[in-house]
Amino acid sequence: xxxxxxxxxxxxxxxxxxxxxxxxxxxxxxxxxxxxxxxxxxxxxxxxxxxxxxxxxxxxxxxxxxxxxxxxxxxxxxxxxxxxxxxxxxxxxxxxxxxxxxxxxxxxxxxxxxxxxxxxxxxxxxxxxxxxxxxxxxxxxxxxxxxxxxxxxxxxxxxxxxxxxxxxxxxxxxxxxxxxxxxxxxxxxxxxxxxxxxxxxxxxxxxxxxxxxxxxxxxxxxxxxxxxxxxxxxxxxxxxxxxxxxxxxxxxxxxxxxxxxxxxxxxxxxxxxxxxxxxxxxxxxxxxxxxxxxxxxxxxxxxxxxxxxxxxxxxxxxxxxxxxxxxxxxxxxxxxxxxxxxxxxxxxxxxxxxxxxxxxxxxxxxxxxxxxxxxxxxxxxx
Numbered sequence: 001x002x003x004x005x006x007x008x009x010x011x012x013x014x015x016x017x018x019x020x021x022x023x024x025x026x027x028x029x030x031x032x033x034x035x036x037x038x039x040x041x042x043x044x045x046x047x048x049x050x051x052x053x054x055x056x057x058x059x060x061x062x063x064x065x066x067x068x069x070x071x072x073x074x075x076x077x078x079x080x081x082x083x084x085x086x087x088x089x090x091x092x093x094x095x096x097x098x099x100x101x102x103x104x105x106x107x108x109x110x111x112x113x114x115x116x117x118x119x120x121x122x123x124x125x126x127x128x129x130x131x132x133x134x135x136x137x138x139x140x141x142x143x144x145x146x147x148x149x150x151x152x153x154x155x156x157x158x159x160x161x162x163x164x165x166x167x168x169x170x171x172x173x174x175x176x177x178x179x180x181x182x183x184x185x186x187x188x189x190x191x192x193x194x195x196x197x198x199x200x201x202x203x204x205x206x207x208x209x210x211x212x213x214x215x216x217x218x219x220x221x222x223x224x225x226x227x228x229x230x231x232x233x234x235x236x237x238x239x240x241x242x243x244x245x246x247x248x249x250x251x252x253x254x255x256x257x258x259x260x261x262x263x264x265x266x267x268x269x270x271x272x273x274x275x276x277x278x279x280x281x282x283x284x285x286x287x288x289x290x291x292x293x294x295x296x297x298x299x300x301x302x303x304x305x306x307x308x309x310x311x312x313x314x315x316x317x318x319x320x321x322x323x324x325x326x327x328x329x330x331x332x333x334x335x336x337x338x339x340x341x342x343x344x345x346x347x348x349x350x351x352x353x354x355x356x357x358x359x360x361x362x363x364x365x366x367x368x369x370x371x372x373x374x375x376x377x378x379x380x381x382x
Contacts, residue, residue: 024239025239028109029106029214030103032209033209057204063205063338069189081193087127088129090189091190110178117143118179124342125156158306160346161376163181163342175220181212210343241381242289246374255373286320302352304364305348352364
């Protein structure tokens with residue numbers, strides 16, 4: 001969001017109450033998960049996992065349940081092995097269904113309709129499809145064919161904030177018009193059951209889900225709405241004040257998709273050192289976000305962090321000096337849903353918003369982490 005970021009750097013007063021009434025703001029959020037949810041113990045039984053090392057990974061993950069889209073069992077009760085083609089088809093089919101539910105919930109909270117949507121950004125990393133989810137959802141939902149759109153594919157768990165940056169920029173350039181981002185992650189379409197510890201870590205962590213967020217920039221008094229634009233409610237959520245990004249090139253291979261010739265599938269890899277890489281760069285990334293704003297870390301009242309895993313969350317919390325209460329929404333999402341990839345932080349934000357605990361004048365930080373290795377942040381203000 002270049003315009004807002006430049007104003008923050010050049011004018012300390014830009015973080016005043018006035019800036020929170022002129023910047024793009026969140027006006028609604030909606031989430032969805034499949035109707036089938038499993039405990040970690042149930043998944044161990046379903047997949048027939050008896051290796052005690054793997055069982056320990058599942059049972060010590062700080063995850064109670066995850067919603068997944070799994071195929072029906074075979075007559076002998078075992079889980080069928082899905083081909084890469086079947087996984088890609090599941091990604092598309094379940095993704096559209098989850099995305100639709102999240103969009104409808106988001107628009108309902110925003111007091112808006114599908115006819116109000118002028119910009120649609122879809123984010124996913126758990127499958128490849130062309131045309132992308134933006135085209136599929138426009139067709140599925142009946143969104144106006146002239147809606148501007150963007151698909152963000154393959155950026156991983158940090159991608160939600162990458163997409164939100166573009167959404168906020170578009171909204172800033174089109175005051176009063178509704179911009180929508182939808183994160184769609186059918187993580188069960190990226191599973192490989194090969195008995196390795198590498199796959200066990202991934203299979204113990206991720207869940208299926210979608211999250212949508214609606215953003216609107218306020219119009220100036222007396223401004224004439226764009227032709228055909230329906231009235232959109234004034235922003236009621238936090239203003240998106242600025243974004244920042246930090247990439248760690250030396251850890252570029254720490255989170256990645258590889259093609260597994262033996263399995264005939266894509267396989268996701270998570271380096272065991274990821275929590276320490278993220279934690280070691282968390283403070284640097286936050287300092288960059290706050291640089292020039294006149295804010296200190298102690299001025300941040302609310303934290304919305306990606307539920308990347310128990311060790312990742314703990315590492316960020318320790319390195320930033322946060323309390324367990326500060327990350328309660330993140331750990332709650334991890335417990336109830338697992339790692340939902342790009343949409344995780346919106347599930348956490350939804351819990352924060354439901355608490356109605358943010359007061360006018362307070363600031364918050366949104367933080368996601370993912371392949372690159374990358375840390376993305378946004379500063380928001382109520």
